[in-house]
Amino acid sequence: MTRYLSLYGYFLIQRFKILMEYRLNFFIGSASTAILQAASLATIWVVMRQIPSLNGWNFYEVILIYGLLTMGESITHMFADNLWTIGWNYIRSGDFDRFLVRPIDPLFHLLADRFCHDGIGNFVTGALLIGVSMYSLHVALTPLRAIYILVAVISGGIIFIALNLITATSAFWLTESIPVTQVVFNMNEFAKYPLNIYHNAIRILLTWLIPYGFVSFYPASYLLGRDAGPVVWLSPVVATVFILIAYRVWLFGLRHYSGTGS
């Protein structure tokens, strides 16, 4: 474990050396995702300034949901972005074989190979949104709430990574996995808004099957003192279960990997 941590640090330093070669690019990349978020947020603001609430959730409450989702997403964006590029960048080119002959876990190597700075903008945006929302709603940051947010954000990030890992594994058969990943990943858009605006079937889907609800809606319900039942405590459990399943799926795919011959 400590060996992997120090290795990760080493990979990170190398990655930053590359990034710092093009400082302006680093800045644009980090800031660009924040601008994409600004467009969505401006949309919510334009709509919600005309109405008192969205099915019982006011503007700042929706912002809290949105902020939690953005932070969860930023974690996979920063630390697991290679799950998107595994197909065209590693498997098709044959570079993936390099990982298989190294004395470290291939999945660790894949993820550590490229820290993605583009997620930094989302991370900062998400943190700001949570802060602004809690301040405006007079939700004090007690130690318990601070720990809850920390656990919720990490669990949220793990849920994102787990779902991307399951879909990325399809690259071992299809070579290109982005379309498959895209389909499941896009479902997170549902979780930008209170899940109670949707049909029950969608809510159940987003809770138990593709559990993005645990990234944003349920933690936000807890922080705002809404009665959502015991599910508000389940984020870490769901995250653990899904990442374990995802790792098994990954190992299964790895056993069936035969290379592309390039």
Place this chain on the structure above:
Amino acid sequence: MIQSLRRNVSIYSAIASTAAKARLAYNMWVWADFFATIISMFIFVYFWRAVYAGETTLSGLTLAQTINYILLARLLAPLVETRTIYFFGYMIRQGQIAVELTRPLDMQLRVVVETFAELATFLVQRLPLFLLAWLIFGLQLPSNPAVWIAFFISLILGQAVLFLFDWMFACLAFYVTETWGLSVVRIGVGSFFSGALVPLVMMPGWLQNIAAAMPFAQAMSVPVSFLSGITSLADAPRLWTIQIIWLAALLILSRVIFSITVRKVTVQGG
């Protein structure tokens, strides 16, 4: 004269058909795109239903009008995304730009032909989605052919305006090599101010003014407003005139800026 015209037509139609084929070659991407669009239609429909829960009209639009507009905007949303900027970055990175510039064709004309061929393929490809939107969400399309003509004219003019703007914006790639970030910035600003996310009339006055000063609405809000019945046909001549002014101004500007900035190009390798 005639001969060179015929030669040009055959060259550019070959380019157009290649672009269309390239788009059709990747089956999986099309399915993924279908799925993503259906998801986003679900989200937007439920979102707007919740928004209208306690209201009959917002900024003069009824729920039915807004949903009709938003469904069409979702179906056409990729039209306000851009590939021009990324294409510039790719050419510079690979050194391909040198080849492009020495070709005996006008580069801008070549790329615009490609872009419009892709646009046409894209619209045909999306027809099943229009059908689904009608089946699931009750999307209503006009029966008056004049409305369709107004829509297509304003769509073509608007897409040309957007293409020329992107061409100008993409010249930044000669200075900054990070084109992914530039594309993302352009898509974020573009989708908001084009009216792809929310009808422009719902914005406060000052935001509407900003949107009107930008070219994005020409490619999305203007044509979609015709098709969804928010804009009446009587406004067509006025809106077309505005689009043509945009087009003329950006045509000159984009070519001048390209010819100046292209001197800066530094190929990274290839």
